[in-house]
Amino acid sequence: MPRDGSPTRERLLDAGLKLAHAGALSSLRVDEVVNAAGVAKGTFYVHFATREDFLVALHSRFHDQLARRIEQSAGTLPHGVQRLLRGSLAYLDGCCEQHAIKAMLLGARAEPAIQQAVSAQNARFAALAAAEFAAMKWPGPEQAARLWVGMVAEAAIAEAEAGRRLVPLRQALRHFLE
Amino acid sequence: MPRDGSPTRERLLDAGLKLAHAGALSSLRVDEVVNAAGVAKGTFYVHFATREDFLVALHSRFHDQLARRIEQSAGTLPHGVQRLLRGSLAYLDGCCEQHAIKAMLLGARAEPAIQQAVSAQNARFAALAAAEFAAMKWPGPEQAARLWVGMVAEAAIAEAEAGRRLVPLRQALRHFLE
DNA sequence: TGTACATCAGTGAACGCGCGTTCACTGATGTAC
DNA sequence: TGTACATCAGTGAACGCGCGTTCACTGATGTAC
Numbered sequence: 001m002p003r004d005g006s007p008t009r010e011r012l013l014d015a016g017l018k019l020a021h022a023g024a025l026s027s028l029r030v031d032e033v034v035n036a037a038g039v040a041k042g043t044f045y046v047h048f049a050t051r052e053d054f055l056v057a058l059h060s061r062f063h064d065q066l067a068r069r070i071e072q073s074a075g076t077l078p079h080g081v082q083r084l085l086r087g088s089l090a091y092l093d094g095c096c097e098q099h100a101i102k103a104m105l106l107g108a109r110a111e112p113a114i115q116q117a118v119s120a121q122n123a124r125f126a127a128l129a130a131a132e133f134a135a136m137k138w139p140g141p142e143q144a145a146r147l148w149v150g151m152v153a154e155a156a157i158a159e160a161e162a163g164r165r166l167v168p169l170r171q172a173l174r175h176f177l178e
Numbered sequence: 179m180p181r182d183g184s185p186t187r188e189r190l191l192d193a194g195l196k197l198a199h200a201g202a203l204s205s206l207r208v209d210e211v212v213n214a215a216g217v218a219k220g221t222f223y224v225h226f227a228t229r230e231d232f233l234v235a236l237h238s239r240f241h242d243q244l245a246r247r248i249e250q251s252a253g254t255l256p257h258g259v260q261r262l263l264r265g266s267l268a269y270l271d272g273c274c275e276q277h278a279i280k281a282m283l284l285g286a287r288a289e290p291a292i293q294q295a296v297s298a299q300n301a302r303f304a305a306l307a308a309a310e311f312a313a314m315k316w317p318g319p320e321q322a323a324r325l326w327v328g329m330v331a332e333a334a335i336a337e338a339e340a341g342r343r344l345v346p347l348r349q350a351l352r353h354f355l356e
Numbered sequence: 357t358g359t360a361c362a363t364c365a366g367t368g369a370a371c372g373c374g375c376g377t378t379c380a381c382t383g384a385t386g387t388a389c
Numbered sequence: 390t391g392t393a394c395a396t397c398a399g400t401g402a403a404c405g406c407g408c409g410t411t412c413a414c415t416g417a418t419g420t421a422c
Contacts, residue, residue: 026288042402144353146347224365
């Protein structure tokens with residue numbers, strides 16, 4: 001199996017991202033992916049042991065990119081409500097550009113194959129948020145963080161459905177922190 | 179096709195509810211359902227035109243029961259934060275008893291077959307919540323309501339995973355309204 | 357009351373097809389001598 | 390520089406099986422006369 005950075009492997013993942021839509025990772029077919037990537041079906045199995053492996057890789061890559069974006073946006077801000085909002089909006093901006101977000105948030109959670117990866121991903125974002133809630137002196141910062149992540153995800157799905165930023169929704173989001 | 183209240187039809191739906199777990203409506207097989215219900219495979223198609231129809235019926239029945247529960251709990255309380263919390267906790271209590279909740283919330287949204295039914299269901303709960311946010315004089319009550327429903331759903335999933343009520347999580351939920 | 361016929365929920369073997377996976381083969385690139 | 394061989398990403402036809410759907414049939418219940 002070729003190394004991770006292989007161009008063909010990337011092309012397959014790119015094609016998967018392009019095809020992931022409408023909350024349905026489960027309906028992502030190997031045939032579709034190889035057609036969109038313009039490679040033979042066998043090539044798929046040169047790079048991924050199974051379809052499940054492919055889905056996990058797709059999911060990871062997607063969220064790794066988002067996580068980088070969040071970290072960059074927060075920069076050197078001190079922990080607290082401003083940093084939480086900055087990171088959350090960066091997340092929403094990142095999602096807006098990705099029509100695959102619905103598949104990644106909903107489809108992924110429903111796909112038994114990658115539930116472990118999804119749990120890890122949720123824990124990762126929740127941990128980021130928990131630091132902010134702790135700095136804000138909220139009681140039960142871990143619980144608040146988990147709920148906050150759920151709420152931001154709901155906002156991301158709404159924006160993905162609308163296909164654009166929803167400013168009133170973002171204001172409502174902020175209002176829950178006041 | 180027999181009428182709606184047919185005992186066999188109910189047995190099939192009961193079996194489906196029992197089998198729906200781990201967020202995976204997509205992996206609910208007709209074979210599994212008829213085995214669990216103790217009827218022949220052909221009987222399934224006496225009562226449902228397609229597998230999709232069955233999933234929609236399962237989803238509706240589940241949420242109708244929850245909705246009834248919420249309405250009863252709210253009773254004659256005036257609109258406002260107390261009524262919102264009362265209804266939300268009733269929702270969580272109802273979910274706790276149903277291990278199928280994860281499938282219904284996550285699996286359903288990911289299943290293209292029943293997305294329309296899911297949207298309608300979300301709108302229904304959001305409308306209930308919006309009335310409360312409006313009474314609470316929140317700006318953008320519809321937006322707040324949508325986010326709130328997402329947050330409560332996240333709490334429901336957490337409790338379903340834990341298999342019990344999570345009091346600190348419920349306190350965190352309340353804290354977002356203060 | 358008894359006989360013939362209609363209705364219809366229920367049955368389960370069989371069908372067909374979609375789709376993930378395999379595998380023998382190709383052809384380009386690299387290495388040894 | 391040329392020849393032989395090894396490596397390995399890429400190919401695509403073929404396989405096999407899981408699963409939704411069909412359909413000819415059964416047997417119980419109801420109705421007509």
